[in-house]
Amino acid sequence: MDITREELQSRMERFEEALRSSGIKLTHQRIEIFREVAKTGDHPDAEKIYKRVKKRIPTISLDTVYRTLWMLNDMGLITTLGLQRGRVRFDANVSPHHHFVCARCGRVGDFYSQDFDDLEVPEAVRSMGDVATIHVQFRGLCSRCSENNRRK
Amino acid sequence: MDITREELQSRMERFEEALRSSGIKLTHQRIEIFREVAKTGDHPDAEKIYKRVKKRIPTISLDTVYRTLWMLNDMGLITTLGLQRGRVRFDANVSPHHHFVCARCGRVGDFYSQDFDDLEVPEAVRSMGDVATIHVQFRGLCSRCSENNRRK
């Protein structure tokens, strides 16, 4: 589930502009780390991103990957999903979208729905704070896992 | 945000029955660990649960807490939320409900909504797998954090 060339281009531009306007340096490693998260539709964890970037920057270190990912998260350029035991996964798709998560293997599928984006915020929630984003998550067995199930 | 005496009672009974019918032993520590998660409306992590149970069972060990929590999760008696960096939180409220999460401090508020429980599963999701649960999550600044903000 990869992203189009145009979408990637536009994410990269948004990223470079955001860093520049915050006075944060555009380093080689930051660019490659963001590109790696931005170009894929899967939701990699820090280790996976590290391995992929390492192919292009062999001297990069895992802690730089972490530092960069959390910085990008704090700037709102990527988001995190906490879906598996003790491991955070990152998502460069910051446009409103929703997820299907496989309860067995952790596989995540994105989907879009204007109806879900526009869901009304209940009164009970408004009293808790200012809502910025809404996110709907379905859980269940993905088709691959339920096939494996049947075969047993 | 604590639970009524009746609700706690009913959760405890469901728990004991579930273990008994699976042939899993009802140990002192399992009972106290479950009670601790069941009786609170906050969404504690393993460490917090450990500290609380330790007051009543001073010799309990952290690994027993972990083992028990994951077992309860696998049995569907509690669920997990992955909301903070590298730390899993547990929730004994398994009836359908939804969350407001503070983007800054991680505070979680529960709310109920029949409308959200009944949201229609889009075609795009049905093709990914069999949906078992739906969960809507709002993110934003909680009222406490936005007050602190204003004061600065």
Added chain:
DNA sequence: TTTAATGCAAAAGATTTGCAACATG
């Protein structure tokens, strides 16, 4: 009594930090 569960200590895994060397603006 039998078998599963616990506690301990140690390991493993994930993430963070201090600091000297280095690259960007």
Added chain:
DNA sequence: CATGTTGCAAATCTTTTGCATTAAA
């Protein structure tokens, strides 16, 4: 050139595991 950023190594924090001991059924 000044300052922010990196890589390294070590530290820290969270979670898991092996094994002898203990307790539930």
